[in-house]
Amino acid sequence: MPHSQATEEKIHVGIVTHYFPKAKVVEIKLQSGELALGDQLLFTGRATGVAHGKIQEMQKEDKSVSKAIKLDIVTIPLEEKVRENDLVYIIRTKNEQ
Numbered sequence: 148m149p150h151s152q153a154t155e156e157k158i159h160v161g162i163v164t165h166y167f168p169k170a171k172v173v174e175i176k177l178q179s180g181e182l183a184l185g186d187q188l189l190f191t192g193r194a195t196g197v198a199h200g201k202i203q204e205m206q207k208e209d210k211s212v213s214k215a216i217k218l219d220i221v222t223i224p225l226e227e228k229v230r231e232n233d234l235v236y237i238i239r240t241k242n243e244q
Contacts, residue, residue, distance in 0.1 A: 157189055157236035163229050164220065173200075173225040175235050182215045182237070188223075192233030200225045 158180060165174040173190075175182075182188075182202060190198040205212055206222045215221045 153241065155238050155240055157238055159234060159236050161235045163190065163192075163231055163233040163235060165231060166225075166229050167222075168228060171224060171226055172222050173229055174220060174222050177215055177217050177219050177221070179217055180237065181217070182221065184213045187238040189236040189238050190225075190227075190229045190233045191236070192230050195228070195230050195233050198225070198227035198229050198233075200227065 159178070160180040160182060161175045161177040163173055164176045166172070167174070182205065184202050184205060186202045188200045188202065190200070200223065202223055204224060205215060207215060207219055212221070
């Protein structure tokens with residue numbers, strides 16, 4: 148059986164709980180794994196389709212943080228509009244694990 152040629156994989160980490168269009172900020176509830184500054188994100192949803200973002204800054208309870216873990220609720224600036232209940236994935240290259 149041939150090996151997969153994919154160089155990236157998506158890892159489900161949470162859902163969108165709110166998007167603030169004026170501030171262009173997304174609120175995410177982590178359901179598994181963790182998020183860190185620099186992570187590449189992928190958002191998918193029925194109305195949204197696909198949206199991408201990179202974590203350049205992140206806040207938890209109005210304080211800047213560099214990492215978030217399961218059950219945390221964080222906000223991240225995001226130019227693309229996403230919607231409540233969209234799924235959130237981290238995009239990782241295969242050799243990053």
